Amino acid sequence: MTAGARATARPDHGTAYTGLLTEIMSSTLDADYQAAADRARELGRPRRPPQRTAAALVVLLFGMMLAVSALRTQQLRPATAVERSQLVAQIHAREDRLDALHSQVSALEVDVAAVQTRAADRREIQRRTDAAVTSLAAVTGAGAVTGPGVRVVVSDAPGAVGSPSGGVILDSDLQALVNALWTAGAEAISINGNRLTSLTAIRFAGRAITVDYHSLRSPYVVEAVGDPQTLPARLLETPGGQAWLGLQQNFGIGFDTQPVDSLVLPADPILELHHAQPVVPR
Amino acid sequence: MIAVLGLVVGVVLGLVFEPSIPDAWQTYLPIAVVAALDAVFGALRAYLDGIFDDKVFAVSFVSNVLIAALIVYLGDQLGVGGQLSTGVIVVLGIRIFSNAAAIRRHVFHA
Numbered sequence: 001m002t003a004g005a006r007a008t009a010r011p012d013h014g015t016a017y018t019g020l021l022t023e024i025m026s027s028t029l030d031a032d033y034q035a036a037a038d039r040a041r042e043l044g045r046p047r048r049p050p051q052r053t054a055a056a057l058v059v060l061l062f063g064m065m066l067a068v069s070a071l072r073t074q075q076l077r078p079a080t081a082v083e084r085s086q087l088v089a090q091i092h093a094r095e096d097r098l099d100a101l102h103s104q105v106s107a108l109e110v111d112v113a114a115v116q117t118r119a120a121d122r123r124e125i126q127r128r129t130d131a132a133v134t135s136l137a138a139v140t141g142a143g144a145v146t147g148p149g150v151r152v153v154v155s156d157a158p159g160a161v162g163s164p165s166g167g168v169i170l171d172s173d174l175q176a177l178v179n180a181l182w183t184a185g186a187e188a189i190s191i192n193g194n195r196l197t198s199l200t201a202i203r204f205a206g207r208a209i210t211v212d213y214h215s216l217r218s219p220y221v222v223e224a225v226g227d228p229q230t231l232p233a234r235l236l237e238t239p240g241g242q243a244w245l246g247l248q249q250n251f252g253i254g255f256d257t258q259p260v261d262s263l264v265l266p267a268d269p270i271l272e273l274h275h276a277q278p279v280v281p282r
Numbered sequence: 283m284i285a286v287l288g289l290v291v292g293v294v295l296g297l298v299f300e301p302s303i304p305d306a307w308q309t310y311l312p313i314a315v316v317a318a319l320d321a322v323f324g325a326l327r328a329y330l331d332g333i334f335d336d337k338v339f340a341v342s343f344v345s346n347v348l349i350a351a352l353i354v355y356l357g358d359q360l361g362v363g364g365q366l367s368t369g370v371i372v373v374l375g376i377r378i379f380s381n382a383a384a385i386r387r388h389v390f391h392a
Contacts, residue, residue: 063292
């Protein structure tokens with residue numbers, strides 16, 4: 001089929017549809033009535049007297065249909081209404097539940113805010129505690145420290161070992177030196193890498209000096225963190241410092257003090273209490 | 283007169299006895315009623331035109347009811363029952379209004 005043929009075909013469709021509508025609008029009378037009347041006239045029969053009984057029966061049937069249909073609609077209406085009211089009740093119930101859940105949500109939000117505030121407080125406490133623990137660890141020797149200070153290297157007098165000349169450093173000498181350093185303002189001390197804590201003992205065991213149960217040999221390197229400007233001078237002013245100057249001069253014991261810009265003092269690896277209980281302030 | 287009496291008696295009978303109809307038919311009863319209404323208006327117009335025939339009335343009534351119900355039933359089976367019901371109602375409604383207009387012209391000569 002060509003485009004032109006289709007174009008000519010289109011108006012026919014239009015008239016066909018218009019014709020259908022016109023047909024519906026105009027020929028409303030059942031043509032059968034007219035046809036029956038025409039046929040009766042052609043046959044020359046006189047018109048049959050209308051049998052009212054049959055028509056009445058049909059109309060009666062129509063009335064019954066009408067009544068039954070209306071009745072059924074009436075009967076169905078309550079069921080629909082009941083359904084509707086049930087739905088409405090359900091909606092209200094759900095809305096109430098929703099409201100309850102909403103208020104629950106707001107209550108929980110308040111709780112969450114409170115818990116978050118508390119958690120923040122706890123974190124703050126934790127942070128402060130950590131800081132305190134760290135600084136306390138530095139003070140007690142449980143943690144390593146770094147800072148400027150002095151390095152004091154002391155050594156037995158040459159050839160003094162095994163001779164009774166008195167050129168050997170005693171544990172009391174080292175104790176005096178450490179005490180002199182504390183007095184001079186040292187904040188942390190280690191001897192040959194052994195950090196001194198409140199539990200550290202400096203004593204003779206056999207022929208060697210033990211510090212924190214480690215046997216040491218000369219030379220002894222005593223490192224002290226403190227003010228490198230004042231520490232050496234103040235050390236010499238203390239009685240211990242004076243005693244050490246005497247040892248140096250009289251017995252030839254090595255006593256060399258040098259300021260150091262940056263010292264690293266290790267932590268005491270074994271620092272625990274077995275009997276002492278911390279008293280927790282209330 | 284006897285037709286109006288039949289209508290009244292039919293309505294009363296239907297209301298009093300409430301004849302039970304199968305559930306399957308309930309959907310088609312309203313459509314059938316509208317189709318029957320069309321047949322009744324057609325008959326009334328034919329009566330006023332003077333060409334009323336009770337046989338034609340009975341046949342057109344029954345066929346209208348059956349065809350309308352059948353069309354809607356078919357639509358239900360094809361899934362377009364609602365649309366076909368609307369179509370049937372529209373066509374029957376136009377016919378009823380046109381018949382009513384013709385009847386009005388007969389009664390009031392206007």
